[in-house]
Amino acid sequence: xxxxxxxxxxxxxSPLVQRAxxxxxxxxxxxxxxxxxMSTSLLNELMTDHLDAGYAVAAQRRAEAxxxxxxxxxxxxxxxxxxxxxxxxxxxxxxAVAFRGTLRQAPExxxxxxxxxxxxxxxxxxxxxxxxxxxxxxxxxxRERDAALSASETGDRVTGDLRRLEAAAAQRPMRGPGxxxxxxxxxxxxxxxxxxxxxxxxxxxxxxxxxDRDLQSLVNALWAAGAEAVAVNGERLAPxxxxxxxxxxxxxxxxxxQSPYTLDALGDPDRLLPRFAGSDAxxxxxxxxxxxxxxxxxxxxxxxTLRAATGPELxxxxxxxxxxxxxPVPSRPSGSAGGSSPSAGGSPTAAGSPSAGGSRSxxxxxxxxxP
Amino acid sequence: MIPxxxxxxxxxxxxxxxxxxxxxxxxxxxxxxxxxxxxxFGGIRARLDGIFDPKVFVVSFVSNVLxxxxxxxxxxxxxxxxxxxxxxxxxxxxxxxxNAAAIRRHLFxx
Numbered sequence: 402x403x404x405x406x407x408x409x410x411x412x413x414x415s416p417l418v419q420r421a422x423x424x425x426x427x428x429x430x431x432x433x434x435x436x437x438x439m440s441t442s443l444l445n446e447l448m449t450d451h452l453d454a455g456y457a458v459a460a461q462r463r464a465e466a467x468x469x470x471x472x473x474x475x476x477x478x479x480x481x482x483x484x485x486x487x488x489x490x491x492x493x494x495x496x497a498v499a500f501r502g503t504l505r506q507a508p509e510x511x512x513x514x515x516x517x518x519x520x521x522x523x524x525x526x527x528x529x530x531x532x533x534x535x536x537x538x539x540x541x542x543x544r545e546r547d548a549a550l551s552a553s554e555t556g557d558r559v560t561g562d563l564r565r566l567e568a569a570a571a572q573r574p575m576r577g578p579g580x581x582x583x584x585x586x587x588x589x590x591x592x593x594x595x596x597x598x599x600x601x602x603x604x605x606x607x608x609x610x611x612x613d614r615d616l617q618s619l620v621n622a623l624w625a626a627g628a629e630a631v632a633v634n635g636e637r638l639a640p641x642x643x644x645x646x647x648x649x650x651x652x653x654x655x656x657x658x659q660s661p662y663t664l665d666a667l668g669d670p671d672r673l674l675p676r677f678a679g680s681d682a683x684x685x686x687x688x689x690x691x692x693x694x695x696x697x698x699x700x701x702x703x704x705x706t707l708r709a710a711t712g713p714e715l716x717x718x719x720x721x722x723x724x725x726x727x728x729p730v731p732s733r734p735s736g737s738a739g740g741s742s743p744s745a746g747g748s749p750t751a752a753g754s755p756s757a758g759g760s761r762s763x764x765x766x767x768x769x770x771x772p
Numbered sequence: 773m774i775p776x777x778x779x780x781x782x783x784x785x786x787x788x789x790x791x792x793x794x795x796x797x798x799x800x801x802x803x804x805x806x807x808x809x810x811x812x813f814g815g816i817r818a819r820l821d822g823i824f825d826p827k828v829f830v831v832s833f834v835s836n837v838l839x840x841x842x843x844x845x846x847x848x849x850x851x852x853x854x855x856x857x858x859x860x861x862x863x864x865x866x867x868x869x870x871n872a873a874a875i876r877r878h879l880f881x882x
Contacts (some may be wrong), residue, residue: 451870493786500787617816
């Protein structure tokens with residue numbers, strides 16, 4: 402029983418063993434396994450067998466059938482040539498099509514990008530032009546209005562009210578003495594590597610990045626110190642202006658501002674600077690300069706010029722009384738805070754931004770401008 | 773002479789006709805080109821080895837292109853299209869390099 406089993410196994414194994422021996426011998430001598438022979442090593446075949454095995458087989462077959470007649474060989478050669486021509490035609494076609502495809506694809510994305518860049522450029526250029534025109538027209542409007550109002554005594558009173566309100570609403574450019582606070586993100590700094598002695602750049606600590614709430618607390622400290630008008634990187638802060646974050650960027654009045662941030666505050670420098678420097682926020686950021694490497698300094702400025710903020714866009718509010726006419730004399734001065742010509746469709750800069758440095762600009766000490 | 777003419781004609785045809793490649797076929801085009809290059813280099817090497825056979829060349833070219841595209845297509849369906857494309861390119865690239873080395877040995881005896 403046992404012997405029978407063993408004998409059967411012997412019989413079953415011997416052809417396999419024989420085959421394996423054949424294979425290894427064949428590989429040793431021919432280096433390339435015969436077609437149909439399973440390679441012992443896939444990687445070995447990959448690294449050593451680059452030529453399609455079909456060529457060798459075809460050559461062998463040709464050699465075996467070498468005793469062909471001359472005519473058949475001629476016909477075969479013609480047919481082979483035709484096949485080769487068709488194959489190469491296909492190869493060329495494929496290469497050309499792929500070439501065309503890549504060529505067409507690359508400029509397409511590039512073209513789309515260029516078009517987008519051009520759109521952005523023309524859009525911002527026309528935005529700038531419209532902004533400049535709106536400011537010029539608003540200045541003209543204020544001049545005309547003041548001239549018309551100065552004709553009567555009530556008009557003079559209304560003009561005074563208007564100036565006060567516009568200053569409070571940051572709708573007029575302002576200039577005067579004040580203080581300037583400059584804060585900036587921590588910058589990467591060079592340090593000597595202790596082990597190699599080489600100079601390496603240490604990236605800035607992420608805590609050394611100013612956030613929107615940092616600017617908010619500094620601006621609030623400025624207001625609390627008695628600032629009469631504040632601007633961040635030239636963006637004037639109106640009562641409705643927000644300082645907030647959008648992703649990594651800080652937006653002041655929806656416009657992105659970049660580090661370093663310059664906070665201009667109008668007011669008596671001798672009073673403003675000590676009060677600001679004594680505030681909690683200033684002390685905190687002073688300590689952050691050592692802790693996180695931010696930059697922070699405050700100094701007096703003899704003359705600062707702050708431009709007008711963009712006014713709120715009035716979509717639904719209408720001045721009560723005979724508003725909308727060409728004569729900008731609303732019944733109540735408060736109605737003109739956002740724009741003295743409601744018929745203009747609520748243009749955000751409709752009111753009170755005469756050209757910068759105009760003689761009509763009230764100085765920062767105009768009454769009622771303090772928050 | 774005739775092969776060169778056929779190749780030139782194929783290129784001219786592709787450039788002149790300007791066939792629009794369907795969108796679903798476009799991811800397989802680069803793979804097909806690599807497969808075609810492999811067949812071409814194999815053919816040149818076989819020619820230099822003296823065992824070139826037009827039928828083998830054409831069949832290997834067509835099947836290379838189809839199989840490479842099919843593998844990538846299957847990979848796309850299975851969610852490993854990118855990896856399989858890399859695999860196909862690596863394998864075909866090794867073959868191309870090996871054949872190119874053999875061609876170089878034939879031409880420059882070095």
